[in-house]
Amino acid sequence: MSKNIFVYCEITEEGHVADVSLELCSRGYKLAKELGVELNAIAIGNNLNNVADEVSAFGVNNLYLTEDEKLFPYLNMPHSNIVSKILKEQKADIVLFGATSIGRDLAPRVASTLKCGLTADCTSLEIGDHYVKKTDTTYKNLLYQIRPAFGGNIVATIINPDMHPQMATVREGVMKLEPLRKKIKPEVIKLDVNKYVSKSDFAISIIDRQIEAQKINIKGAQIIIAGGYGVGSKKNFGLLNQLAELLGGEVGASRAAVDAGYAEHERQIGQTGVTVRPKLYIACGISGAVQHTAGMDQSAQVISINIDEEAPISNIADYNIIGTIESVIPKMIKYYRKNSK
């Protein structure tokens, strides 16, 4: 069996390869090295001249390009048919997609076409073996698709022993962006769009689009003040805003806080939100469920403010302040003003 690794390179509104795709190339490159195979990328869109250069620092050996006016903006059927056909032709064994609006629209359809498995929102990807006692068989070099699962404190390792390719989606920021010192020019394989899509793939048409520039960017913030359900109200989130403004940081949130309407969805941190690695993370009224900590446990320093001394977050925090948001944050603001001058 071939062990080809593929990354679907998503093209942004601005015509660049999305960060999440480059992050996946970084991870894919390491997996390919471990397996002794090549790393391949697929890009679909219009005017993709820049793509080869943009992926060259990430170790891509072969770049499959399908270019046509009809292929941008993204439409599900044409893209999924192109991707499925390439993966079949090239006998792909591992395929990685960004867990973006596009990736999560595309990957399930491709998996269904290829009749293979797909694991959403992986937080880690490793190579390993699997032994089945009943049949005394060992499956070598499978992709371990690791993700926090179901409810509380569980991390599951998912594998696909029999049916390949093995496919996974990963959120932006989960894998590290690691450009290589030496660039490699990928071999570019241009595909004829007409061999891959048919007229019936365009049964859906886009009649309008309004895409905004990115407003909230907590991913790049060095300091994050994150609030959870324990913050208690939208008004109390104002305290977090004040502190963030003062320290030059951004406000983040747990899912419970987003669900309660205290903060915008774009601010959600965790398995189904953004992954962050700031130098300081202040968790306010956050209990520390794995789905949340999966998105912030690589922060350089963590301070937790919580009324419960035993909240799980206390296990990963450097400082645990036991107290209420209402009393602690105003004091932090006060003493920062006093000491920073």
Added chain:
Amino acid sequence: MSYKILVLAKQVPDTRNVGKDAMKSDGTVNRAALPAIFNPEDLNALEFALRVKDKKGDAEVIIITMGPPRAADIIREGMYRGADKGVLITDRKFAGSDTLATSYAISLAVKKLAPFDMVVAGRQAIDGDTAQVGPQVAEKLNIPQITYAEEFIGFSGKKIQVKRRLERGIEILEAEGPVLITVHSSAANCRVRNAKRVMKYKYARTEIELQEAAEDYIEMLENRPYLQIKQWSVTDLNADVSLLGLSGSPTKVKKIESVVFTQKNSTTLSSSDSDINKLIKSLISSHVIG
């Protein structure tokens, strides 16, 4: 012929109230140990379908759910809110199905209800947050999909127009022919139960539920066919068993670990002025802030 809208709805364990015994040793979910609810985004999907029906007038909304016998609860809930009929796909042989096997079974039920005009699903179910079943059903039916729908705009001739929510904006799409739509939580909330409908449908039952019912009850149901919730097994769907359950699921759970937090060298502080003053000073002097 009346316009037929199929709604895919799942009964899910309420993941907001999860206890320790939530997982079985084979890696599947121990549903029995958890409160079961109507998957939140499937309620948005139901509302979407009902709005299409309101617009069309002559239309029928049918809920399809796959799960254990007690999942019939959400069909009744859907009926109270406006659905016309329901189908429960239930069979022990479905147990352990991943999204690929689930979408196979659901697509067979959809085909059995053909011809249909629209399939509406939630974007994702809160028990796994995979968002895979909708697109996979669409692929198996060989129809196009519109994911993350936020609003049903209307019809333009025979074409349906839908607004969808993306990470950084919106798109308005137009689809020809049968289409599968997955609905986002930002779409309209589902209308509440209608008291008259509750009266009308509270006796709706599946075959399994009828087995426990009294004679006169069965008689009543015979006179009111709208109270019969269809129940389909593997045999009814003519399904290939090797494509179902654990054997039809490419994804296997290799292992499940409880997260062991490696205890950090952490300092506990009080909320007193002096503790907080000291902390801020040390953060400033180590250049973490300031």
